[in-house]
Amino acid sequence: MDLGKVEAFNQQIAQESLGASLTLSNYLGDRLGLFRAMAGVGLLTSEALAERTGLAERYVREWLATQSVAGHIDYDAESGAFALPDEHAAVLADDTSPASCSGEVEVVAAMWLSADRVAQAFRTGQGVGWHEHDARLLTGITRFFSPLYQMSLLEEWLPALDGVVDRLRGGAHVLDVGCGHGTSTILMAEAFPASRFEGTDYHAGLIQTANEAAVKAGVENRVHFHAADAADDMAGPWDLICFFDALHDMGDPVSAARQALAALADDGTLLVVEPAAADKLEDRIGNPVSMSYYASSTVLCVPNSLSQHPGLGLGAQAGYEAIRAVLTEAGFGSVRLVLTTEYNLVIEARR
Structure with a gap:
């Protein structure tokens, strides 16, 4: 046995455990409003921060110490006060910032709360639907995706499609399948006032x-949302149908894509945005984005798919070829990967 390799791997696991502990500290800072209370204020003592937030000072003092030794906040030894740098506030205290990570922190907290339920699913092979997780998962997912959509949807994804932006400007009918809290739908509606939008999701609360x-x-x-299963009749005709980080979650993505094809206008476009992935596992080993996507796919995406018939279980790292095969089986004659980014694959499909 290579003892050097043992030691190195031991340190890797220790670092991952440290990350999990600090994520909990970050979650508390977000949930309790500590980061937001510190943003833009400058130096604060633990007493002052406790007063601003209505929290117990002794807990606040220990949390501040944790955050300072982690390098998340600054500590001024002379005054015994703490400050959240503006650059760090953009990551931890501002959901509108493209750099925001607060949603991701909330999602991780919700995933831990589902760990025992998912462990049981490992034993039985049954699924766990998105609605069966802690409610913080859904709010966290919305907070996680909102900065990405605001940064990419209008500036990168839609322009990558052939002629779609002009059509939206002129007035189009758009269906957003698996719309969640409607972030993507509303962003498009705000940008294209001549168009009409419909959003569907199986979760009535969303x-x-x-x-x-x-x-x-x-x-x-110009926007309406209603509850519907992705395999249901999508009516139409629609000029544009969108699946934003949703197709791989579905139990029957082929049927969902087939319904989309039937509902498209003759010259309509299907937009599928999926997490960045490679077709071969070995091509993503060590990639930090894939590490995150695979971890969430194990706890969230695959269990959700397995909770629905027939439970194809594509997972968040299906890759372009697997998605292309789904769309081709559904009957699409043209399927193109039109954009690859660090975080996403953007796929265009037509009749």
């Missing part, structure tokens, strides 16, 4: 929140 978000954004006259 749909209610999405409709409320549409009202808040002032687009409720």
Whole structure:
């Protein structure tokens, strides 16, 4: 046995465990409003921060110490006070920032809360639907994807499609399948006031929140959300149908794609955005993005798919060829990978 290799791997696992512990500290800072209370304020003592947040000072003091030794916040030894740098506030205290990681922290917390349920699913082979997880999963997912959508949807993904942006500007009918809280749908509606949008998701609670978000954004006259299974009749015709990080989660992605094909206008476009992945596992080993995607896929994506018939279980790292095979089996004649980014694959499909 190579003892040097043992020691190196021991240190790797120790670092991963440290990351898990610090993620819990970050979650507490987010949930309790500590990061937001520190943002833009400058130096604060533990007493001052406890007063601002209404929390117990002794707990706040220990949390501040944890965050300072981790390098997340600055500590001024002379005054005994702490400060959250503006650059770090953009990551931990501002959900509108493209650099925000607060949603990811909340998702990880929800995944831990589901660990025993998923362990049982390993034993039985049964699935765990998104709605069966702690409610923080759904809010965390929305917070996680919102910065990515705001940064990429209008500037990168839609322009990568042939002629779609012009069509949206002129007035198109758009269906967003698996819309969640409606973030992507509302972003498109705000950008293209001549178009009409419909969003569907199987989770009724999400749909209610999405409709409320549409009202808040002032687009409720052009956007409507309703509960529906992806394999249901999608009516139509639609000029654009979108699956944003959703197709791989479905128990029957072929049927969902087949319904989308039937509902598309003759010259319509299907947009499928999937997590960045390679077709061969060996091509992503050591990639930090894939590490994150595979970890969440094991606990979230595959269990959700297995909870629905027939439970294909593509997973979040299916890769382009697997998605292309699904779309081809569904009947699409043209399937193209039009954009690859660090985080996503953008796929265009037509009749």
